[in-house]
Amino acid sequence: MKNKLLKIKPYIKGFQPLNKKNIKLNTNENSYYSNLKIIKQILKEIKFFGNKLKFYPDGDSDIIKREISRYYNINKNKIAISNGSDEILANIFITFLKSKKKLYLIDITYSFYESFIKLYKINYKLIKLNKNFSINIKKIKKNNNILINNPNAPVGKSLNNLEIKVILKNFKSLIIIDETYIDFEENSFIKLIKNIKNVLIVQTFSKSKSLAGLRIGFLITNKNLIKKIESVKNSLNSYPVSIISQISVKNIIKNNSHFEKIKNKIIENKMYLISKLKKLKFKIIKSNTNFILTTNKNININKLLKFLNKKNIFLRKFEIPKIENYLRITIGKKKEIKIINKNIKNFIKFLIKKN
Amino acid sequence: MKNKLLKIKPYIKGFQPLNKKNIKLNTNENSYYSNLKIIKQILKEIKFFGNKLKFYPDGDSDIIKREISRYYNINKNKIAISNGSDEILANIFITFLKSKKKLYLIDITYSFYESFIKLYKINYKLIKLNKNFSINIKKIKKNNNILINNPNAPVGKSLNNLEIKVILKNFKSLIIIDETYIDFEENSFIKLIKNIKNVLIVQTFSKSKSLAGLRIGFLITNKNLIKKIESVKNSLNSYPVSIISQISVKNIIKNNSHFEKIKNKIIENKMYLISKLKKLKFKIIKSNTNFILTTNKNININKLLKFLNKKNIFLRKFEIPKIENYLRITIGKKKEIKIINKNIKNFIKFLIKKN
Known part of the structure; x- marks a missing residue:
């Protein structure tokens, strides 16, 4: 066990494609912004503290x-x-x-x-x-x-x-x-x-x-x-x-009340995504986070990821034994989840056509 | 030599008293601000990038x-x-x-x-x-x-x-x-x-x-x-x-042109401070930086530092053999240097009175 681990390379960061058109749900960041009120307060303080840089x-x-x-x-x-x-x-x-x-x-x-x-x-x-x-x-x-x-x-x-x-x-x-x-x-x-x-x-x-x-x-x-x-x-x-x-x-x-709202939205969106994936025969591990780990015995997750990447959708998988064919999805906005669901459906249709 | 060093404690940071009334020339920061134009440009970019936080x-x-x-x-x-x-x-x-x-x-x-x-x-x-x-x-x-x-x-x-x-x-x-x-x-x-x-x-x-x-x-x-x-x-x-x-x-x-200006001011102020200290019989090591290391065989630097602290002036010394009685002064603005010079003079007067 020990020797095996020693061969593992340094932590590999999730890909960071910061293009507005992308759906980036690969590194478990929060899909919702700090609200504009917070950003404005921060800017005000920087103006005040600017001279202390x-x-x-x-x-x-x-x-x-x-x-x-x-x-x-x-x-x-x-x-x-x-x-x-x-x-x-x-x-x-x-x-x-x-x-x-x-x-x-x-x-x-x-x-x-x-x-x-x-x-x-x-x-x-x-x-x-x-x-x-x-x-x-x-x-x-x-x-x-x-x-x-x-x-x-x-x-x-x-x-x-x-x-x-x-x-x-x-x-x-x-x-x-x-x-x-x-x-x-x-x-x-x-x-x-x-x-x-x-x-x-x-x-x-x-x-x-x-x-x-x-x-x-x-x-x-x-x-x-x-x-x-x-x-x-x-x-x-x-x-x-x-x-x-x-x-x-x-x-x-x-x-903090802003983040309570965000949290509730994420939980709601997670339930929605899970219900959609279940209809497509995905197995989902119980999650208490802002992401889910899921698999589908009929789908090669590597191929699915490649398919989604072409549509500018970035999700993630890990080269770890037991979860090699699992997909990790950070819970995004409802709009993003709908696009993911639609594209997974398209991938399944594409598989059926091919066979 | 090796054993001696091993007893030395972790790096001790210079004291950071962020009160506007203080003259803080103890950690070799730049005495001049990034100019307001730069701060404003930074704020503009943060406004634009805020949503990417x-x-x-x-x-x-x-x-x-x-x-x-x-x-x-x-x-x-x-x-x-x-x-x-x-x-x-x-x-x-x-x-x-x-x-x-x-x-x-x-x-x-x-x-x-x-x-x-x-x-x-x-x-x-x-x-x-x-x-x-x-x-x-x-x-x-x-x-x-x-x-x-x-x-x-x-x-x-x-x-x-x-x-x-x-x-x-x-x-x-x-x-x-x-x-x-x-x-x-x-x-x-x-x-x-x-x-x-x-x-x-x-x-x-x-x-x-x-x-x-x-x-x-x-x-x-x-x-x-x-x-x-x-x-x-x-x-x-x-x-x-x-x-x-x-x-x-x-x-x-x-x-960068702004920093060229700052640099020239600092060199000018350094020459000014050195000329003043020489008049007070200080010995100054040649410096190519924004600070000087200086000593005076008639002055106990620890006592001088305590005297200056009471006037909200923060300079620094190091507990290192050979420079134990040396004072390090970050080069400040002309105004600050004049205040330091005046207070060192007062300290010397106070010493003479005492004896």
């Missing part, structure tokens, strides 16, 4: 910490801010996971974890997902570190209440929960961990908050672990978050 | 590469962009310097290098600066890697033409030149290296370009080394430069 930003991103602290009602000294959640994940790996304890993680999960493991030579073990793509908690040895993407990308499934209880009660080493997709249909672990010292929770502004372009992620854990990881951050890049990204966040959190 | 930025920062390529007349595939120059320096350390070859560097130089060395356990050797704070090139063994800050912070001195020739001719391993302060009074190595494969040149938009707040740095070297370091970057943080920072750069380079 000559200064280094606050390296601790204190104005972001304050907003998150208020939002989650958690002490500021339990929060660290980063240049996207990938940066704080990288720093978690180098700070805490280069230990004798094994890091347990799942065989089908966010593929960036493998890049960190390879680069930092982490001692690890992969756990196979169950046939229904849920996690078999029992397979994780309790005295080791674990890293779980909850909900788990690219699968879409999240832990159930019983699994969460078992994890928080039994595991005494580091429990790292990557909550990149938590805001769509789930509740964060943050509310559960007030007095638990071994849990690290990572979140991002790139998905539910529609701000992938500004590069903001964060970690919530106990203050001693925050001190350690900030000391490593200060040995790598002291000022990772630009001044403009920092001043934007206040306006984002203030406008 | 939901997307991930281009991970390769291609629009920045294109501008630098044009500016230096160098192929795009010889350029890598980073979140400030510290990020690309960190990635140079993990990509190229974890080797059996020793890394040679200078005992008084940019203190962040020591943080990278400690974190990544780099095999290194410190070369003592000459008494006049110049570098003794002969002490560097030719089959090892070298890292030189040129001009060298916090000293201010740069290599002379003869030293540059010797380095480029004799050294066959990696030569890393950190040109953070190159634009003030020197010429970049970039023009010399068209066909030399072992030189890596790091630059930043934080000093001469007045844009520390946007976090942009870059590396110029041969295309094979660029490929390697981008592969490591993509194993750590694929999208490190925010969309807004990327779209700003075009306007910055277009307005």
Whole structure:
């Protein structure tokens, strides 16, 4: 298992074709914009702060910490801010996971974890997902570190209440929960961990908050672990978050009602897409995120993707065993979903004609 | 020597008191703003691109590469962009310097290098600066890697033409030149290296370009080394430069004449400050940057700094042997320099009164 993983190449980014005509639903960005009100507020602040661009930003991103602290009602000294959640994940790996304890993680999960493991030579073990793509908690040895993407990308499934209880009660080493997709249909672990010292929770502004372009992620854990990881951050890049990204966040959190609306639209569109795909005999894994993973035994997904690319529709698949013939679709706007549905139907017609 | 360095703590950032009343000349930022024309152009572009904040930025920062390529007349595939120059320096350390070859560097130089060395356990050797704070090139063994800050912070001195020739001719391993302060009074190595494969040149938009707040740095070297370091970057943080920072750069380079003006003002102000300090019996090291390092055998610099802090003037000193009683002053506006001069005079009067 170990040798196999070591051969894997660095994280491969989803293709970024930024042409207005495209339907780009390949990297799980939010299909809905930060509303214009938010953009305008940000512009106003930049006008005011413009003259400060000559200064280094606050390296601790204190104005972001304050907003998150208020939002989650958690002490500021339990929060660290980063240049996207990938940066704080990288720093978690180098700070805490280069230990004798094994890091347990799942065989089908966010593929960036493998890049960190390879680069930092982490001692690890992969756990196979169950046939229904849920996690078999029992397979994780309790005295080791674990890293779980909850909900788990690219699968879409999240832990159930019983699994969460078992994890928080039994595991005494580091429990790292990557909550990149938590805001769509789930509740964060943050509310559960007030007095638990071994849990690290990572979140991002790139998905539910529609701000992938500004590069903001964060970690919530106990203050001693925050001190350690900030000391490593200060040995790598002291000022990772630009001044403009920092001043934007206040306006984002203030406008949280806007993101509640977006979230509900995405859930509605997801249900709509699932109903359409079911009619076309697709099998869909239960998803609590802004994407679905789906397959169809009569369809070669590679060929379908090529067909869609020609129509300027960009979706994604992964070269991972067990899901090699699965298609991942980020949930777009209703209009976009209708176009996807229409084109998948056309592809099926084209298949029938050919045979 | 090695053990000593290992005890050094992570890079300590200069204090960032962002109050308008302060004179903040402690972290070598540019005292002059990006002019309002540039800020306005940036705002216009953000208005246009605002709706793209939901997307991930281009991970390769291609629009920045294109501008630098044009500016230096160098192929795009010889350029890598980073979140400030510290990020690309960190990635140079993990990509190229974890080797059996020793890394040679200078005992008084940019203190962040020591943080990278400690974190990544780099095999290194410190070369003592000459008494006049110049570098003794002969002490560097030719089959090892070298890292030189040129001009060298916090000293201010740069290599002379003869030293540059010797380095480029004799050294066959990696030569890393950190040109953070190159634009003030020197010429970049970039023009010399068209066909030399072992030189890596790091630059930043934080000093001469007045844009520390946007976090942009870059590396110029041969295309094979660029490929390697981008592969490591993509194993750590694929999208490190925010969309807004990327779209700003075009306007910055277009307005290069503005920065020529700023540069000339800074050199003028530096000469003015030096003349004033000489009258107060300060000894000043020759500087080719936007800062000076200076000392006065009759003055305890720690006490002077405390005295100035009370007047909301922030300068800096370093706890490094040989320069423990030196003061570093970033060159500010004429107005600021006059206030500093007046307050140093007051401090000297206060000393005389006391005795």
